Amino acid sequence: MPTLVHKSAPSPTPVPSPAGTSATQPGQPTPQNEPGGIRPRKPILAATGAPALRPAAARHLSDEQVAQLGVELDTLRDAIIATRGAKDAAYIRRVIRAQRTLEIAGRATLMLSKKKTALVAGTAMLSVAKILENMEIGHNVLHGQWDWMRDPDIHSTTWEWDFVTPAAAWKHTHNDLHHTWTNVLGKDKDVGYTTLRMAEDQPWKPHNILNPVINAVLAPFFEWGIAIYDLELEAVKDGEKSKADLKRDLKSVGRKVVRQATKDYIATPAAASVFGSGKQALIGTFTANAIRNVWAHSVIFCGHFPDGADVFTEAEIEGETRGDWYIRQMLGSANISGSKTMHLMTGNLSHQIEHHCFPDLPSNRYAEVAVHMRDICDRYGLPYTTGPIHRQVGQAWAKVFRLALPPKKSRTSPTTPESAPTTGRSPLPMVASGL
């Protein structure tokens, strides 16, 4: 049972700074990194109360307990922010250095890849470089995890990544939409990326029978899937996004596609052809992209689709407090257990639960957050979903196959009874209607 202190519910904004500290020392961060007079804004959520319906896995908690959990997680976040510093900055610079060195080495090896060993080595190096670039670096920089350094070379507003979808488009659909509406059916279009049926509560349509086929094709071409997804064609059809905006996005995606394709499929092979290995370089680069795509697809599907990661209805978020918002992030996400290398290669999305609660904390600190997060889940009786990668990928794929078929009458998943809320469902027109 949770250890609980009965307190009046906390206000969503932290305690106002004492009047005395408001004569700020310009630019001089206190050890807490929050000089007097400047307070970070928290998302606008209900200060007290409860959502219309609390998710099943958290229904045993009282409003006070949920408020207390919110305070505990806010405190955990503040503790990490207070200790962010030179060591973290050195970490991200080290990863970026290693990634760029590996990328050069990989591309250089592919230039001389007439020999099979060179082809294999070059492809392997370039694959790892591309994975690091997208996951531990790109994804996390674009989340603003390193903005606190105020280094324009490592900043969410200036970063562009080695992925066909432009950073700006992805930041909108991922940061603004997916992270706000995590796993809320009808709101979070990451649930199945508009094409797949990934939740029991999505109504079955005949084309869902192709679920496994679509997913198998999506995996090696994941970056293209995301680029199309980021255009938000559904929103255009529904009139939520203007034709002018679509045209602008198509233009920027077009430019990015040309640059990416020129680099990987024209410039690199052309340079290699000087050494007689143009064809090998083309094959190697294509393979590296495919490997990165399959890996990214797998890791991302592990984030919200294994057994134990719940989906929510709009009734479950109406009137959400800060504590409830945290609980939704915790219940809707699944971790991957493994070694340090595994965490690095997944961009620390293996700490999906921690990432979803604190999307802008530096990724190298999630392992430390995880220790406290598990403890909090234990004390409040909340599930903490995690498992080795093969199991998590297996479960996500099992879901892809299972949900290809129409639901049986009154079916509940045997392993996770809490994953299907029984009341308050809303019709979900947008989620599964396909591209």
Next chain:
Amino acid sequence: MPQIRALRRVASLLTTPLAPEDFIRLVNPLASTRQLRGIVTKVTRETADSTTIAFRPGKGWNAHAAGQWARIGVEINGVRQWRSYSLSAAAGHDPAITVTAIGFVSTALARDTKVGDVLFLDTPQGDFVLPVHPRPLLMLTAGSGLTPVMSMIRTLVPRRQDADVVLIHSARSPEEALFHDELLELADQFPGLTVRHWYTRAGGAKAGTDAFNREPRRLNLTDTTDLESMCPDWRDRAAYACGPAEFLDAASELWERDGDDAGHANLTIERFAAVLLPGTGGEGGIVTFEKSDKEVEVDGDVPLLDAGEDCGVVMPSGCRMGICRSCLIPLVAGKVRDLRTGEVHGEEGELIQTCVNAAAGPVHLDI
């Protein structure tokens, strides 16, 4: 060099979305398209609190005129901090700054900088420079305010036979006086330079030192007595002053009061710190940095520049005191309060000096 530019364009086909410089930086720490950098080549302790840092700037730096300053960025505990520093080296030489430890950034720079460190830079700027035509000069400085004037003296005195410079420098003691020995040597060697040291602490001002004053006290600028005693022809000289705010305020007043007669030469001053009206803060508000997608709640006496930096926005800045206008950001909506005057203003699209304006209610900025 068109060949190099063409080569760079070809290379960027292979490096997109990064620039070739992002890879070159693996071996050359100064390579960058986004941020001018310099590498520290020499660190000299000047006094107990002051350090001169010489650096070799990367491509994109412009040679400085004597008396100009540059924005210097340094990373302290992982966070990029920017302040302005006058360039103390002679024009035509590799740049150097002389930093006196008085606060957060200056202390880190003065104490922790090592040869080989990378500094972030902006190009030199400022109008506190030597007159175009040679004429007799009076330099009036106190404390670290000597720095830009030192660059002028180093530039002018050894190179111009016709130089005629009187320097009046106020410091606590000879040990704390910047460039003390070098100035005395220059004055010995070149008849064009006269140096008058004024010490404010006991031990500094006494017989046997080079002190002009025999008893320790502050230089009195409320009347002309002290000035006359050190430089009788001060009215005929183009004057330059740099030092603490009260020192500069007193000097300006003196020149204004005494400036009735026509032949009186001008006073040019350089300030290191903003003149804010105390107690101008109001209720503050929520500040939204639109393009950066960040929001903070700030009190009414916090400059918008500090608010943005605090939540990780890369804010442009320069002097941080309302003179250089490097910090201008268009206002999208809301009202701001000028911390120098207390005036509340703000039209949509108005360019706001973020270093001296604070939120007066909710504010949206276009960055």
